[in-house]
Amino acid sequence: MPAAKSYVTPLDYEKMTPEEREWAVLTGRADLDRAMKEGTPRSTTPPASPPAQPSADYAVVGKPQKDLEGYRIVTGKSTFTVDVYLPDMLYVRVLRSPLPHAKITSIDTSKAAALPGVYGIITYKDIPAQVLAGLKPVMASEPALVGDPIAAVAAVDETVAEDALNLINVQYQQLPFIVDPIAGAKSGAPLALSNLQSNVSGPDFKVVRGDVNQGFASADVTVEHTVNTQDQQHVALEPHIAVARWDNDVLTMWTSSQYTHAIARIVAATLGMPYSKVRVISAFTGGGFGDKTAVYPYHLVAALLAKKTMRPVRYELTRLDVFYEGSHHFQVVQDIKLGFKKDGTLVALQADSTARLGAYSRGSGLAGDTLSGARLEYNIPNILLNGRGVITNTSSAGARRSVGEASGMFALETLMDVAAEKLGMDPVDLRLKNINETGDPESKLPWTSNGLRDCITNGASAFNWKSRWQGWANVNKGAGPLKTGVGFMALASNKGSKSPPMTAVVEINVDGSVRVVQGAAHIGGPQRTTFAIIAAETLGANLDQLSVSEPDTAFTTDTGIVAGSRATKSVGSAVKAAAEDARAQLLGYAAAKFSKDLSRTVNPQDLAVTNGQISLQTDSSVKPITFADAVNSGFIIVDGQQVPAAATIIGRAVVPPVTQYAQQTYAAAFYEVQVNVQTGVVRVTDAMQIHDVGKVINPLQLTNQVHGGSVQGTGFALTEDYIYDTATGIPVSSNLDDYKMLMINDVPKITALFVESNDAVGPFGAKGIGEPAFMAAAAAISNAIYYAAGIRLTSLPMNPKRVLEALKA
């Protein structure tokens, strides 16, 4: 459908009323306008590669582009998995454990099976012990959390399935359980599962650099604190769902996913089938934030019940099911200590992180992730880091927009603020003094680029930090019950890297149109638009020549996961490489065409492609040709030889992993808060994030990512809390009323600014944004609360109860 008009044209500030100008700032429209008019500042830190090309050099990259799927979405025509209804389909409901830890002593499904309309039931007895969804039992015999699946019923509709659940008789033997990770790590604690020797999972994560004891001995100033961050839920608005259908020995599964190929691969391996016989489709994904990256019991429940009944089966989780079965941003308890010289030079860091794994995550990797930023953001000669995971009778820990880094950054960047006060330094200057601009000290690899210094200095000036932050003497100086303060944080993240699998195909069709074949989820980035921009720029095509495939493992290559803020950089790299391959072929066709038409030899390197036209650079009097003219020429020039060729081009790419560089993303964040010291309510009144994105591909959508990330990060900081009752093991905020997220009336002005550092390996120098935008909030808010009200809050969320407690202390 054509646009009625374009809204994304430069603003005319002269003609705007003051109110309209304020509105433009509030909605982020002014940021976009500035980016369009002035371009994005380039990093001044010497990069691993030359500075980013100015956007003016590009036809498509760096220009605001609407989502190619936008009109499908707003007309209700985008097909999410919840919209898949198949003929003759059965519906599933799952009986879940009411106890946090128990053994099933008997289970009787006979009455349920006899209910008219019930076609299939599975319990643990139907599933071989080795058939697991990742590490989770598909159906539990020893439920290890409230909500573990016990029995699944497929019936003609959800009501009948629900009725059948009530007819299932289960006897449990209750077992001791553990919710708190610190208590769980102690010897003698109840074991979360009976086959464990200890709740502490696997060897500890450990990093030693230099000599931490000597480091602290040489320090003039030492600061430390303990930080406790909470379980957070993703609440992707589309519930988790799988629809499964068997056609003889081929399984087709529609599922709301961030990574169709992994679902296909793991479901196939679990069921002992060839990967090629499992087809997974996910045209549009209604949010994920990390929770739709893995195989869960529900995928296998749908597949197994569909096989058992030989009818299509749909299992859509209720919101409560999602809270139970989905993964969680995990609770972490961190002790962190920093040592400085008088002038602010960091000399030592010691940090210890204990992550709550829930029942079915394992190892110390998640705890390690919380320590990554502390290891890499600043130059610190002496480091000792320890981390461990503790298995508990709670929902499983997993990927959640930053995995553990948001918690780690909260611990580090609030302590940096404490240190700045003790050192009597401006917190901005303390960060600038210590930035690690070189590379990863452990792997010895240089950064692909590092724009952190410019993020901090550009942000400080845009936020007016020097006049809004008035020195440590002015902490808690406001009069009256509403106290205002500003806070700052810097951020380094290991997310947003270029990593395999990176494969893509770019086809140029007989009519000159271009199709990008890739399998990455469309989840709001907007990913397909990003890939179209990258392919169009690489080919010299117009954006409207492009279409981009939907994720379907039967037809697309394994493009990798849309998570870890990697889609633009990783999938984008594959799309760019495939487009380069297609372009080289296109020029071969075009050279053959020009050679024939002009009756002389024209070489591919004599040609240029812009706006979908191929022209002869050496002779402007020759009329340019279109992509269609070229591919229909019937010949291609390869190594100077003309060979007959079919009128279709297939460019392909399998991009190798990056081995010469270490990859990071960077940001700075400045927040202003208002603390009501009578009610304890904290409101963010002004938010600014400055991101090193390497290169701006699409300023419109980039700004949108910052808005969304900042608001989720503010929810993490202030309101969102997935709480367990430690006496019963029951989660008490497992609905969307008690699990409090920010709504439209909670949202402040958010400013999104960017720095271009020209990443050495990203497409056009770009890196990722999704997770850094989420992480660049909580510590700045906590630091602002301190500046406003004189209280240091080290537990999240910083809700009214905690604020009032701290004010009383």
Added chain:
Amino acid sequence: MKTILHLRVNGQDHEVYVAVHKTLLEVLREDLNLTGTKHGCELGECGTCTVLVDGEPVLSCLALPIELQGREITTVEGLADGATPHPLQTAFAELGAAQCGYCTPGVLMASKTLLDHNPHPSRDEIKHALAGNLCRCTGYAKIYEAVELASKT
């Protein structure tokens, strides 16, 4: 127990034979194949399932269609005028106010009522009208902007 219902949806009359306890959300999606209306909780907590009944926003996950016979029900599929998108749809698509797009139908319907009653709403009125619609992706900033810009078209 099943019954025959007469529902008027997007200007078209439908006769459906459905279980009496089915919600409007379920009947729209499962019996009328109008899957544009989405759902995030089915408990009245997220606003995703918002449709219009006689022009007023209603959470279809809580509404019983048996009580809505003869009323004018409008869903996102009825928002455009044939091939011409509603100004709200244009503004949302052009500005990226829909990211994953899952909350979007509900937000559009709540916004339509606002603009129908109040063609030039203030910011507080926009806030008020959309205070019940959860969006997990956009941070709401672009939603604000899109509603206001649609009000100017």
